[in-house]
Amino acid sequence: MVEPRDQPLLYPVLSLQMGPALRSPTGRGKGIDSIVKKRLGRQQEVLASETRDIYEHRTELSTYSGLTHLVVRMFSEDSLAPTHTPDDLFSQRHGCRLVAPLPGGYLIEADVRQLPRLLHAIEHPIGYAVQADISRVSSLKQFDAKSRLRGRSVNELWNSAPEDDDGRLFVVWLAPFRDRDAKAEVLERIQGFANERLVLPTFTSVRLTLGTSEEAEQPRSLTTPRQSSIARAMRDYRNTGVGRATVRIPNKEGLRQLIASGASYRIDPVRPIRVAAPGEGAEPPAPVIDENAPIVAVVDGGLHARSYTAAEAFRATPFVTNVQADKPHGNSVSSLVIHGHAWNKNRSLPELNCRIGTVQAVPHRNANRRFDERELVDYLAEVARLYPEARVWNISANQDGAGLDPSEVSVLGHEISLLARSAGFLPVISVGNVSPDNNSRPNPPADCEAAIVVGGRQALPDGTPGDRCPTCLPGPGPDGMMKPDLSWFSNLRMLGGVVDTGSSYATPLVSSLAAHTFDSLREPTPDLVKALLINSAERSEHDPNLGWGTPYQGHLPWTCAPGSVTLAWRAQLEPGTAYYWNDIPIPPELVRDGKLFGRASLTAVLRPLVSPFGGANYFASRLETSLAYQTGAEKWPSLLGSMKESTLPESDARDELRKWQPIRRHCRDFSKGSGLGFSGPHLRLYARVFMRDLYQFGWTHHSQAGAQEVAFVLTLSSADGKKSIYDSTARALGNFVESAVLNQDIEVSNEL
Structure with missing residues (x-):
């Protein structure tokens, strides 16, 4: 059972107050080593021929003020990194300008009248940078009707x-x-x-x-x-x-x-947003909800069970009529947000109650109502403006089928992300259910980067989380997006005693926990709450069905598990600058026989810059972070994080390390064998933000992007569960740490 809120927490998460040291690494330009010499001559011929052909057929081009769009494709095996962006060849002095990223390449704006100048630059390249670009560009084609159709008829x-x-x-x-x-x-x-x-x-x-x-x-x-x-x-x-x-x-x-x-x-x-109706049943006894309980905005079919009206904090003007609304689904989801644990005593769930804000916006499947994503987003923006007290929004509804192009984010997912970032709320969205139209990718708006996207999993006989739920869709999302983020029970009992299965029902469990996490922290942000929930999940690697796992292992996200200590903080990072938190103490409970011995995890969530075009290379900024330990003078091997994101070939780093995904999670168990030899009393955390595709924003230098916020959560765990690791770390940090939890000071035992 969860302890009552007025009872002091034994181990609140600690807020790190330590500032980082800064270092400005030297950048990499295009030099002679950037040229793929074995391809240069051949690609001069290929690109010259293609440029000449485009110019000879220029009357067939769609032009606006003499300009047209062309598609540049790069060699995928070695030329996708931002350092190989071909902006020296396709520059304004050659009548070109890069305007948007595309899968495996770029969309460029070209002055048709100046194509002969581009041809001359290809045939007679001046400088290493232009030669490097030529050697790395695979092809140059028209952006024609086939390209606009994305391969469809x-x-x-x-x-x-x-x-x-x-x-x-x-x-x-x-x-x-x-x-x-x-x-x-x-x-x-x-x-x-x-x-x-x-x-x-x-x-x-x-x-x-x-x-x-x-x-x-x-x-x-x-x-x-x-x-x-x-x-x-x-x-x-x-x-x-x-x-x-x-x-x-x-x-x-x-x-x-x-x-x-x-x-x-x-x-x-345009694709309608829909849900799967759960069935009918008698109303349960009225829930008794604290009037100070946190609020979750439930964007669904509305609340129509009168026994639950006491749990309703607000009711927004409906977007769809009562006749059109999916009432059964709205009732079911609302009941799970309010007190899902009460309906499911045979599941391992925290006993958390919430109030809801009713946002009646989802029609039933047969409703005769035109759906317009823009109109829905306008409506949700008004709800966010009027009801800022709802810091978590539950959206247990999806559009039918995944996007038609796997590299493109849906309009609705993109717009909800922009709205959530602007208004400061955390969307919690169902991943969607398997259907004849889609069994392999999340249904929009589960491609919303700002959201916690929730998948489903079965329950083991003892009521703890088990394997994936075959009813719920897997990831990844567009452009390799790591969705779902989390997963929980998807087969649940709800309003009326009905038992049903779907990602719709797992989502309220996460929403309720997220709302209480918001409510418990002194300085919460959506990304900090997301980082804490992911940190509380059990998986060290992302799974396309389960995400990072389930965010409840018997302790709440704003508390430290027994035998561990968790530090959480936020930082504003300027792109291109390396940040080092140098003096994170190594607690004695993390040492055995003079070696590091235990477990550690680092979860970091970047508030990324995203492409306004919602397509390939959706994330225009990325985070690289690691935790290092000292083994000698100026020797700092990585304890958490491979540090290979910038050294592996770009295609490998994207596939193996999910390099451009805004959530970075590194876990390690170093309690195997005899441990890790080390010297020095401190750990060092490194972080750096990198940029790409600046041209799409009209920028020429990464400094124009400004500082980007990152939420960090670092957990150190004793191998043998020694609870004193919490006191040791808090004592060593002294004034550089405080409780991250409201109305809860750090209580450190003086016993050593």
């Missing part, structure tokens, strides 16, 4: 979109030109399509008011009255260079013309 794209009164619904991403005149011509073309009614706008109108609306059968008018999606996208595109709109396309011919025009970069079918 027009028929496949058309048939995958939902029908609407006037055609079918799509999300259109405008072509990403940097040149002002080219952007103006793109906007003129889009407006022309709208005037000819080849592309029709959708309209959103979202304005919420504070207060409850239990009797509301119709959602209130939800922004400013009747915004045209096309007008809004054009405004965003004019201001930022990135614009997307949900549009209605009346017929297949209109879709063909839009694709052929080159005014679009990416076209996605």
